[in-house]
Amino acid sequence: MRLTVTDVTKAFGGTQVLRGASLTVEEGDLAAVLGPSGCGKTTLLRIVAGFESLDSGSVAIGEREVSGLPPERRKVGIVPQEAALFPHLSVARNVGFGLPRGSSERVEECLELVGLAGFGDRMPHQISGGQQQRVALARALAPHPGVVLLDEPFNALDRSLRVSVRDEVRAALKRAGATAVLVTHDQEEALSMADTVAVMREGRIVQEGTPASVYAAPRDLGVATFVGEAVVLAATADHGVASCVLGDLPQRANGVAGKGRVALRPEQFVLREPGEGVGGLVERVEFFGHDAAITVALEPGTMIRARTRGDVPHRPGDRVGVTVEGPVLFFPE
Numbered sequence: 001m002r003l004t005v006t007d008v009t010k011a012f013g014g015t016q017v018l019r020g021a022s023l024t025v026e027e028g029d030l031a032a033v034l035g036p037s038g039c040g041k042t043t044l045l046r047i048v049a050g051f052e053s054l055d056s057g058s059v060a061i062g063e064r065e066v067s068g069l070p071p072e073r074r075k076v077g078i079v080p081q082e083a084a085l086f087p088h089l090s091v092a093r094n095v096g097f098g099l100p101r102g103s104s105e106r107v108e109e110c111l112e113l114v115g116l117a118g119f120g121d122r123m124p125h126q127i128s129g130g131q132q133q134r135v136a137l138a139r140a141l142a143p144h145p146g147v148v149l150l151d152e153p154f155n156a157l158d159r160s161l162r163v164s165v166r167d168e169v170r171a172a173l174k175r176a177g178a179t180a181v182l183v184t185h186d187q188e189e190a191l192s193m194a195d196t197v198a199v200m201r202e203g204r205i206v207q208e209g210t211p212a213s214v215y216a217a218p219r220d221l222g223v224a225t226f227v228g229e230a231v232v233l234a235a236t237a238d239h240g241v242a243s244c245v246l247g248d249l250p251q252r253a254n255g256v257a258g259k260g261r262v263a264l265r266p267e268q269f270v271l272r273e274p275g276e277g278v279g280g281l282v283e284r285v286e287f288f289g290h291d292a293a294i295t296v297a298l299e300p301g302t303m304i305r306a307r308t309r310g311d312v313p314h315r316p317g318d319r320v321g322v323t324v325e326g327p328v329l330f331f332p333e
């Protein structure tokens with residue numbers, strides 16, 4: 001079902017944690033709420049779940065206003081940070097815990113949704129951490145919730161496992177047709193998994209959109225540097241051209257002029273032979289296989305980090321020329 005959070009405020013004691021947070025998640029979408037530690041992500045999720053009351057604003061699941069209802073009447077499924085399975089109950093009994101007796105068919109269906117058909121008789125300690133997290137998702141999906149909330153569900157998993165569990169969780173949510181909200185401070189996770197990203201800052205959602213649209217057109221420098229990497233340089237803009245130490249660059253179409261800063265994405269830098277573009281010295285090469293991150297000290301004294309193909313042969317100490325491809329984001333002061 002569609003989730004609509006409108007202008008929610010919440011203070012704890014004297015601390016204003018939510019300052020008018022609004023968020024819409026369309027039916028069947030997975031939205032990631034992305035923001036730095038302490039910005040209020042978990043509080044927002046707990047308010048949607050009903051574990052915390054709101055001071056003002058509203059929460060609707062489908063057409064139904066739920067902010068006055070206790071958690072058990074909201075039809076919200078929750079996947080916590082750690083699977084928190086009952087250790088003395090089998091996987092199947094964990095999944096069926098909140099269901100009426102005789103729901104074994106639904107339990108099996110949900111285990112199948114998360115790719116764990118046939119695991120019902122195992123005990124939690126007999127499955128891996130990633131599988132436990134998928135059991136927690138099956139448990140959340142079992143009562144046909146209107147919305148599924150996932151609070152940093154991959155935190156307890158190590159990095160290599162995270163990526164695969166992430167894919168499996170997304171696939172299961174899609175198979176179930178669930179509307180879901182994922183809270184994370186991991187931008188890669190948000191950008192790669194979610195249908196929409198909501199960037200949160202100081203108790204508000206400051207921008208919502210598809211991952212690609214937020215990355216391409218962040219509304220301010222804060223979002224530009226938080227969602228994806230960016231090199232920020234002083235610049236002046238006039239008639240659609242932003243001038244900075246890297247030259248006169250076409251400005252992405254927001255038409256703003258004056259003094260300010262440009263944000264350049266790592267994949268916009270092109271490393272060339274010395275003599276072309278702005279000269280610099282390669283300081284560091286981080287090789288990731290499919291691509292590489294190359295840190296270059298430009299002659300005007302600016303550091304940039306460029307993303308290039310993994311097979312580009314640069315070494316620390318190499319002299320290079322740097323040019324910029326594509327329009328740049330300009331933000332006035």
Ligand SMILES: Nc1ncnc2c1ncn2[C@@H]1O[C@H](COP(=O)(O)OP(=O)(O)OP(=O)(O)O)[C@@H](O)[C@H]1O
Pocket residue numbers: 012013015017035036037038039040041042043044185
């Ligand atoms: N029950 C509470 N009583 C008092 N203060 C609280 C309570 N819950 C949260 N806070 C405060 O509200 C602020 C936001 O917390 P919240 O957990 O929502 O942030 P977050 O964005 O989820 O952070 P993180 O990514 O670190 O989990 C913090 O300053 C926190 O200390």
